[in-house]
Structure formats: structure tokens, C-alpha cells
Amino acid sequence: MKHYLFSFLILAPILACAGAGLPEAGTADADLYLKKCTTCHSWAHPGRHTKVEWDHYLGLMESHMDKEGIPFSPEEKQVIQSYLYRNAR
Numbered sequence: 001m002k003h004y005l006f007s008f009l010i011l012a013p014i015l016a017c018a019g020a021g022l023p024e025a026g027t028a029d030a031d032l033y034l035k036k037c038t039t040c041h042s043w044a045h046p047g048r049h050t051k052v053e054w055d056h057y058l059g060l061m062e063s064h065m066d067k068e069g070i071p072f073s074p075e076e077k078q079v080i081q082s083y084l085y086r087n088a089r
């Protein structure tokens with residue numbers, strides 16, 4: 001119990017900060033983006049790339065995840081793709 005509380009107190013502000021400056025921060029779509037796309041590196045601002053560039057990166061990241069055995073369902077990919085599209089450059 002003590003451990004749990006400790007993790008919460010330490011992690012909550014870090015997690016809150018992790019999404020600072022992210023478009024649509026706090027929504028389910030932005031959370032999914034953070035969850036799936038910060039395993040190997042920190043998140044890139046969606047406005048950094050065009051839709052075409054995001055398609056390229058999503059394909060590339062899909063194969064990275066495949067190689068690492070990280071699950072990435074078509075539904076998750078679709079949600080993240082439309083999230084990135086809405087906020088793309």
C-alpha cells in the first residue's frame with residue numbers, strides 16, 4: 001500500500017507533465033498516442049510533420065514495434081493516424 005501511494009505521488013506529476021504542450025492533451029486519443037508512441041523515444045509534436053510524412057513514420061514505427069514484439073492493433077493505428085492528421089502541419 002505504501003509503495004503504491006509512493007508511486008502515485010511520484011508518477012502523477014511526471015505523467016501529467018509528459019503530455020504538456022500536446023494537442024488535445026487529456027483526451028483518449030492523445031493518451032493513446034502518448035501510451036503507444038513513447039515506449040522507445042519521447043513524443044514528437046503532431047504539428048512537426050505533414051499527413052504524408054506521418055503515414056511514412058507510422059509505417060516505419062509499425063515495423064519497429066513488430067520487431068520489438070510491441071502490440072499495435074489496426075484500431076490503435078487508425079486512432080493515432082486520425083489524431084496525427086487532425087493536428088498535422
Ligand code: HEC
Pocket residue numbers: 036037038039040041044057058060061064065068070080
Ligand atoms: C519499438 C520502438 C518504437 C516505438 C514504439 C515507436 N517508435 Fe518512433 N522511432 C523508433 C526508432 C528506432 C526511430 C529512429 C528512426 C528509425 O530508425 O526509424 C524512431 C523515430 C521516429 C520519428 C522520427 C524522428 C523524429 O523525432 O521526428 C518519428 C516522427 C516517430 N518515431 C514517431 C513515432 C510514432 C508516431 C509512434 C507511435 C505510433 C512511434 N514513433 C513509436 C522506434 C519506435
